[in-house]
Amino acid sequence: MIRVAAVSDVHLGPDVTGTIRPHLAGIADHADVLLLAGDLTQHGTTDETEIVAAEFRDIGVPVVAVLGNHDYQCDSQDAITRMLQAAGITVLEGSGIVLGLPGGRLGVAGTKGFGGGFPGRCGSEFGEPEMKAFVRHSRRLADAMGTALRDLDADFRVALTHYSPVADTLAGEPPEIYPFLGSYFLAEAADSAAAELAVHGHAHAGQECGVTPGGTPVRNVALPVLRRAYAVYCLGPGGLPRASGGAESRRRSAGSSPLARTGVGEPSSGNRAFARR
Amino acid sequence: MSDAAPQAALLETMKKAADVLHRAGIPFALAGGCAAYARGGAPSVHDVDFAIREKDADAAAQAFAAGGMTAQRPPEGWLLKAFDGEHMVDLIYRLGGEPVTGELLGRAEELEVAACRMPVLSATDLVLSWLRSLSEHYADFTVPLSFVRPMREQVDWDLVRQETAGLPFARAFLVLLEGLGVIGAAGTAGGPASPDYLAGRIERALAEDPRTHELGICVTVEQGVVYLRGEAAGERRCQLIEDVARQAAPGLLIRNEVSVIEVQPPRTQEAGA
Numbered sequence: 018m019i020r021v022a023a024v025s026d027v028h029l030g031p032d033v034t035g036t037i038r039p040h041l042a043g044i045a046d047h048a049d050v051l052l053l054a055g056d057l058t059q060h061g062t063t064d065e066t067e068i069v070a071a072e073f074r075d076i077g078v079p080v081v082a083v084l085g086n087h088d089y090q091c092d093s094q095d096a097i098t099r100m101l102q103a104a105g106i107t108v109l110e111g112s113g114i115v116l117g118l119p120g121g122r123l124g125v126a127g128t129k130g131f132g133g134g135f136p137g138r139c140g141s142e143f144g145e146p147e148m149k150a151f152v153r154h155s156r157r158l159a160d161a162m163g164t165a166l167r168d169l170d171a172d173f174r175v176a177l178t179h180y181s182p183v184a185d186t187l188a189g190e191p192p193e194i195y196p197f198l199g200s201y202f203l204a205e206a207a208d209s210a211a212a213e214l215a216v217h218g219h220a221h222a223g224q225e226c227g228v229t230p231g232g233t234p235v236r237n238v239a240l241p242v243l244r245r246a247y248a249v250y251c252l253g254p255g256g257l258p259r260a261s262g263g264a265e266s267r268r269r270s271a272g273s274s275p276l277a278r279t280g281v282g283e284p285s286s287g288n289r290a291f292a293r294r
Numbered sequence: 295m296s297d298a299a300p301q302a303a304l305l306e307t308m309k310k311a312a313d314v315l316h317r318a319g320i321p322f323a324l325a326g327g328c329a330a331y332a333r334g335g336a337p338s339v340h341d342v343d344f345a346i347r348e349k350d351a352d353a354a355a356q357a358f359a360a361g362g363m364t365a366q367r368p369p370e371g372w373l374l375k376a377f378d379g380e381h382m383v384d385l386i387y388r389l390g391g392e393p394v395t396g397e398l399l400g401r402a403e404e405l406e407v408a409a410c411r412m413p414v415l416s417a418t419d420l421v422l423s424w425l426r427s428l429s430e431h432y433a434d435f436t437v438p439l440s441f442v443r444p445m446r447e448q449v450d451w452d453l454v455r456q457e458t459a460g461l462p463f464a465r466a467f468l469v470l471l472e473g474l475g476v477i478g479a480a481g482t483a484g485g486p487a488s489p490d491y492l493a494g495r496i497e498r499a500l501a502e503d504p505r506t507h508e509l510g511i512c513v514t515v516e517q518g519v520v521y522l523r524g525e526a527a528g529e530r531r532c533q534l535i536e537d538v539a540r541q542a543a544p545g546l547l548i549r550n551e552v553s554v555i556e557v558q559p560p561r562t563q564e565a566g567a
């Protein structure tokens with residue numbers, strides 16, 4: 018059993034600091050890893066990144082992050098990435114990492130991801146160069162994560178993104194902005210590797226729980242959604258079976274898949290355990 | 295009210311009076327409800343107003359007398375009345391309390407009114423003449439509202455705001471126009487801006503202003519009041535959101551209902567198996 022803690026959209030800055038840190042003492046007793054799903058800063062500056070680094074360094078468990086759109090605002094994403102890495106935080110972008118944890122090898126592949134929307138209501142690489150570039154950016158990021166995810170030599174695979182892979186977890190946001198909140202390319206990438214969990218942020222007004230068409234549980238861990246310092250999801254025996262989604266998930270459920278989805282220790286009794294608030 | 299016959303007769307009087315002034319070489323411009331009509335308003339004309347300079351008043355009186363219309367100066371001291379049978383023409387030389395000047399008449403444009411071309415006060419000067427006339431004794435917004443609606447795109451509203459800044463009734467009327475969506479809020483580059491456009495502009499400012507970079511704030515504009523709703527990560531950010539919105543919509547009331555996200559501890563005691 019691997020316990021994955023996650024949070025995102027902390028939007029830290031000199032005026033907003035110490036939001037999470039006080040709650041991280043003793044996190045190693047409750048989780049094996051902490052995932053940060055982007056929007057760690059408000060304005061994407063290196064000054065704010067100092068505060069993010071101080072917030073999440075040396076907490077006793079490995080910290081793996083992706084950046085969010087806010088972290089790109091000042092075109093300092095490379096510097097931000099280096100600063101976080103220097104603080105011991107792994108930053109993924111179209112890449113992956115395998116952590117040898119007591120419960121097994123946990124593989125995490127991540128990307129910021131991008132928008133474009135969901136089947137039936139999505140953009141495509143057609144028409145104006147701006148439209149093509151928009152959708153192509155989204156597709157390329159998702160493809161890179163999919164490749165990284167499939168290449169992981171791990172017992173459990175987690176897709177970590179800022180933008181949402183599914184519309185489920187956007188419920189609560191205005192439907193008109195869904196194409197700016199995520200892309201099904203990310204879900205396709207997670208399903209291509211039969212990931213055990215997909216974690217994202219960005220949709221502050223969304224809800225916590227969803228599932229990909231292939232059955233991968235999706236969790237929106239944006240701080241305004243969780244309203245707590247982090248959530249914990251358990252992977253492995255003892256957790257819930259994977260949701261019955263598409264053919265892929267049915268095939269997997271028939272086998273002895275070790276996937277689990279429990280929330281912050283809520284009794285593992287179905288989706289209610291993951292309902293927001 | 296919209297009896298066709300008296301309406302037509304009034305417009306005939308208007309044309310006759312314009313002809314008298316034109317022949318006498320007296321600078322003038324159509325004002326009042328007829329001017330609103332000339333600029334696209336409804337043809338519900340109840341009187342005929344012309345603006346002239348005070349120094350031309352005597353010459354105008356003589357010209358009207360020569361044209362077979364009697365003219366008299368009532369005690370009000372800001373106009374001359376000419377009578378064409380039962381119909382009356384006001385020749386006004388103090389418009390909304392301001393003297394009619396050569397510059398004002400110079401800004402008038404030649405427009406066709408009832409098949410006759412004549413100088414008509416500029417839309418901005420017309421609106422100013424109505425707004426300056428509003429007072430405790432005449433605070434009827436209905437008539438100027440009906441005049442303003444069809445010609446709102448011809449008016450320099452920023453100039454109107456400047457010129458009426460010290461007039462409470464005029465300012466009240468402008469708030470009414472904003473609330474009704476007839477005109478945009480102060481700072482709108484000309485033309486009408488509906489509350490939706492205003493909300494869009496504020497939302498964009500909140501996202502793009504380096505002080506905020508806030509994407510999730512819901513902005514609505516109702517009855518000229520801007521409502522800001524949503525959550526921010528800290529107290530100071532709530533204040534900055536208000537500051538940026540205020541700057542994007544100067545002069546409008548802001549209701550800031552943005553709250554700070556409360557972060558609870560994780561429910562780790564329940565974690566595990």
Ligand SMILES: [Fe+2]
Pocket residue numbers: 026028056085087219221
């Ligand atoms: Fe965010």
Ligand SMILES: [Fe+2]
Pocket residue numbers: 056085086087179218219220
């Ligand atoms: Fe975001």
